[in-house]
Amino acid sequence: MRITAKLIDAATTALNLLLKFEHPADAVLSKFFRDNRALGQNDRGFIAETDYAVLRRRRLLAHLLGTEATPRRFVLAALTRLLGVGQRQLEGAVSEKELKWVAELKGRQAGDLTLAEQADFPDWLTDRLQEHMTPQELLALAQGLNQAAPLDLRVNPLKAERAAVLARFAEEGMAAEAGTLSPLCIRLKAKPALQKHPLYLDGSIEVQDEGSQLLGYLLAPKRGEMAADFCAGAGGKTLLLGALMRSTGRLYAFDVSVKRLARLKQRVARSGLSNVHPVVIANENDIRIKRLAGKIDRVLVDAPCSGLGTLRRNPDLKWRQTAEGVAELARKQHDILKGAARLVKKGGRLVYATCSILPEENEAIVAAFLATHADFRQISAQEVMDRQGVTLACGETLRLAPHTHGTDGFFSAVLERDLEGLP
DSSP: OOOOOHHHHHHHHHHHHTTTTTSSSHHHHHHHHHHHSSSOOHHHHHHHHHHHHHHTTHHHHHHHHHGOOOHHHHHHHIIOOOOOOOOHHHHTTTTTTHHHHHHHHOOOOOOOOOHHHHTTOOHHHHHHHTTTSOOHHHHHHHHHHTSSEEEEEOOOOOTTHHHHHHHHHHHHHOOOOSSSSSSSEEEESSSSOOOTTTHHHTTEEEEEOHHHHHHHHHHHOOOOOOEEEEETTTOHHHHHHHHHHHSSEEEEEEESSOOOOHHHHHHHHHTTOOOOEEOOOOOOOOOOHTTTTTTTTEEEEEEOOGGGGGTTTTTTTHHHHOOOHHHHHHHHHHHHHHHHHHTTEEEEEEEEEEOOOOGTTTHHHHHOOOOOOTEEEEEEEEHHHHHTTOOOOOOSSEEEEEHSSSOOOOOEEEEEEEEETOO
């Protein structure tokens, strides 16, 4: 596409808003696009790609720019150093003076970079990760997280088969392939607008990262059981659980947000599920939870977390999150897991998951829970996956990362309550 002065100005204005880090980046851009409706789809794509490149590689660009670091210079640096835009493409869009600056920037050497600058992580996050991985492992993880994520879909098995959806996409000229991990995943080569596609409108497909899909197979709810998605949010995993149950039994979707559950109701209607029961709760100690204590076969706790495993999609999180914020989240995660565990019947299963890469949100939460709940034991995620027919080497817990699995970063542990456990 042709790069114009208006496009550079718009990307700069949007970036100036993003760099305040007051709200999630996707929400900031959505509002910016609503306020600037004259921007076409290609224009919006250019702005989003450019500004997200800045958010991903902010430390490297800041190191290169030094005292010249302004939103406009960030935009030009991202275009020329990260996105492969040549000087000729910028002619007419920037001044002659800026063209000369771009030429000089292209040849500028980064020089000595700290490990945090190489990873494009804040110092506190780099320090945390160095406690349990080598610099080489950290940089490999960072490289994966600093790439743009592909667009993954999940086929709704109540309405379609993956092979049939792939065949239809091929007929429509949409490049797609089957996911390598989830039996229901389709990965698109591009990022088309799907909201008006017939398969999306009739509930045959949903957008969901392949790693997120695997959590449903870890919980492995069966037909006719009672199950619960304890932190349901907008319900992506709820829909998968309901489909795995073939719309039988009873599936509770608990969340503290009325708005998120309202969006879930719309998605449930599209999916064709009839076993989902959204329930708004005040907290993990809500009376509605206590009434179901010891009655649920399968409980999924996809806990609120730092989201640092989703940096491919949400690169602003690494700049908005703090060490103090993670500590506060860990306290909430402990309380939520403890509250959710009350629901699990004897012999039932409890799956704890986050999209975090930090041990204090993952292994530490599980270890603290097991230390105070003698009636629960951890079982091998590998064995569960094998029984579900999912080919994935994962060991005792499930750990996924973009550079090793091509998914978002996820952690999950499978816990079961003893049949002869405590009352």
